[in-house]
Amino acid sequence: MSDRWTDRLSEYLDDELGAADVAALEAHLPSCADCQATLEQLRRVVARAEALDDRPPTTDLWPAIARHVGVVSLDARRARRRLSFTVPQLAAAAVALTLLSAGSAWLLLRRPAGAPPSQSTTTPSPILTNVGTYEANPRYAAAVADLERVLAQGRSRLDTATVRVIEKNLGIIDRAIRDAQSALAADPANSYLNLHLAQEMRRKLELLRQAAALAGART
Amino acid sequence: MLTTLATLAGLALAQQTDTTVPVRAGARLEVNNFGGEIAVKTWSKTAVRVTASHSSRDRIIVDASEQVVRVKSESRRGPSQVVDYEITVPAAMALALSGVYTDITVDGSQGEITAETVQGTVKVSGGVGNVSLKSVQGDVTLEKARGRIDLSSVNETIKASEISGDISAETVNGDISLVQVESSNAEATTVNGDVLYDGTIKDGGRYRFSTHDGDLRVSVPEKSNVSVSVSTFDGDFSACFPVQLVGLKTKHRFTLTIGSGSARLELESFNGDIRLCRPGQLAKDKDWRAKSKDWDKNKDHDQDHDQDQEEE
Numbered sequence: 362m363s364d365r366w367t368d369r370l371s372e373y374l375d376d377e378l379g380a381a382d383v384a385a386l387e388a389h390l391p392s393c394a395d396c397q398a399t400l401e402q403l404r405r406v407v408a409r410a411e412a413l414d415d416r417p418p419t420t421d422l423w424p425a426i427a428r429h430v431g432v433v434s435l436d437a438r439r440a441r442r443r444l445s446f447t448v449p450q451l452a453a454a455a456v457a458l459t460l461l462s463a464g465s466a467w468l469l470l471r472r473p474a475g476a477p478p479s480q481s482t483t484t485p486s487p488i489l490t491n492v493g494t495y496e497a498n499p500r501y502a503a504a505v506a507d508l509e510r511v512l513a514q515g516r517s518r519l520d521t522a523t524v525r526v527i528e529k530n531l532g533i534i535d536r537a538i539r540d541a542q543s544a545l546a547a548d549p550a551n552s553y554l555n556l557h558l559a560q561e562m563r564r565k566l567e568l569l570r571q572a573a574a575l576a577g578a579r580t
Numbered sequence: 581m582l583t584t585l586a587t588l589a590g591l592a593l594a595q596q597t598d599t600t601v602p603v604r605a606g607a608r609l610e611v612n613n614f615g616g617e618i619a620v621k622t623w624s625k626t627a628v629r630v631t632a633s634h635s636s637r638d639r640i641i642v643d644a645s646e647q648v649v650r651v652k653s654e655s656r657r658g659p660s661q662v663v664d665y666e667i668t669v670p671a672a673m674a675l676a677l678s679g680v681y682t683d684i685t686v687d688g689s690q691g692e693i694t695a696e697t698v699q700g701t702v703k704v705s706g707g708v709g710n711v712s713l714k715s716v717q718g719d720v721t722l723e724k725a726r727g728r729i730d731l732s733s734v735n736e737t738i739k740a741s742e743i744s745g746d747i748s749a750e751t752v753n754g755d756i757s758l759v760q761v762e763s764s765n766a767e768a769t770t771v772n773g774d775v776l777y778d779g780t781i782k783d784g785g786r787y788r789f790s791t792h793d794g795d796l797r798v799s800v801p802e803k804s805n806v807s808v809s810v811s812t813f814d815g816d817f818s819a820c821f822p823v824q825l826v827g828l829k830t831k832h833r834f835t836l837t838i839g840s841g842s843a844r845l846e847l848e849s850f851n852g853d854i855r856l857c858r859p860g861q862l863a864k865d866k867d868w869r870a871k872s873k874d875w876d877k878n879k880d881h882d883q884d885h886d887q888d889q890e891e892e
Contacts, residue, residue, distance in 0.1 A: 520698075527734070530735055533753055537792040537793070544850075553848060557792070564752065564771065568752065
């Protein structure tokens with residue numbers, strides 16, 4: 362599916378191509394369905410990334426994320442959105458945002474009464490990997506393992522029917538994650554599959570977090 | 581679902597409490613009920629009436645301040661188990677209702693509503709402003725609400741009708757149905773279920789509907805201006821009206837523009853089919869209804885449908 366322009370579409374969206382390249386690319390686009398479709402997918406990724414700003418996490422995690430991705434400030438990012446990553450990297454960033462948010466929420470949940478809120482759960486490490494391999498990322502795996510451990514500890518406090526339902530639905534999500542990973546193995550640059558995988562991974566964290574909270578309550 | 585509890589409740593609910601307290605405008609109602617029912621209806625009086633059926637060992641506490649009316653139960657021997665509340669409130673009163681083995685119903689509210697339960701249904705008619713309804717193991721149903729609407733289940737369906745505003749609906753193992761919707765910002769996502777959206781597509785609006793194992797049916801009104809992106813892995817696309825595909829990458833990923841394309845509609849189904857129709861057509865869509873019937877019967881998706889573009 363790649364041609365010489367495929368890898369330069371993000372530069373095009375960022376207005377970083379020279380005038381000659383812009384003219385050449387725009388002449389090429391009408392005859393290249395692949396490039397048109399990829400460009401549209403990139404625009405969707407950017408639009409979805411923009412939408413993430415509408416629901417900021419309780420703790421401001423952006424400064425740490427900004428350090429990771431090398432962006433000076435959120436205002437600067439809003440002023441001029443840069444698209445300097447590949448589609449899988451952007452999808453991975455979406456998962457990272459969710460992971461950081463979920464991790465922060467969980468830390469806040471565990472925080473002893475009277476203790477100050479944690480400022481950030483981030484530690485410097487490369488987060489922009491292909492989302493297809495992200496489940497193997499130590500921080501994602503650790504967050505899942507943490508929540509699973511809490512759930513296991515609180516399992517006896519949950520109604521058996523609730524436990525069955527949670528396990529069944531985690532299984533459904535895991536199956537969707539495996540499906541997406543298998544599909545991505547054959548088509549790693551597919552932005553839909555990357556975003557779909559990111560969404561299902563986020564959903565798994567959310568359900569685990571919800572289940573862990575239930576296990577801590579009287580059920 | 582609550583058969584055992586209901587049986588026990590029938591034996592145990594031996595006492596009635598009936599209390600009415602005056603409330604100021606702007607006060608909020610908070611009810612937490614471990615098991616049983618919370619049924620809220622409205623009246624024109626500036627007062628809250630709480631009637632409860634409960635065990636003689638339980639005591640109902642109605643704690644009213646200027647800002648909040650809190651309703652809960654206490655037992656002389658450990659926590660209360662099953663209480664059925666029927667509560668009448670001013671229509672504009674904000675409601676925060678929660679429980680575990682609890683069915684929640686609200687009728688006629690014109691205020692903000694938060695309702696959360698684990699094993700129980702949530703059924704609401706009304707609601708203005710923030711309306712957040714959640715259940716883990718029960719259906720979530722909403723009608724006649726407007727505002728910022730957030731609907732969530734895990735293992736059951738979500739149904740909403742005659743609603744307007746910003747809408748978010750999410751479940752894992754269940755269908756989502758949003759009909760008679762007026763929204764410029766709507767999102768519905770499930771893993772194992774179908775999604776139906778029958779509502780407005782407003783200029784500049786954003787709409788996103790996705791499922792992993794299920795079908796999407798979405799209405800696009802005539803004269804809409806919308807850019808539609810379609811993504812599937814192993815499903816097919818069809819429309820009840822002629823559409824012009826552009827940027828056709830594969831038969832599974834493409835975009836189409838209707839009118840000026842100012843709204844954005846994202847449709848994603850990994851394993852299922854995607855169908856566009858006109859408002860009101862989806863319920864009458866014979867081909868799809870037959871397919872849905874097969875799907876319900878077999879729980880096995882037919883993935884051999886070719887892309888068809890039928891005349892309206």
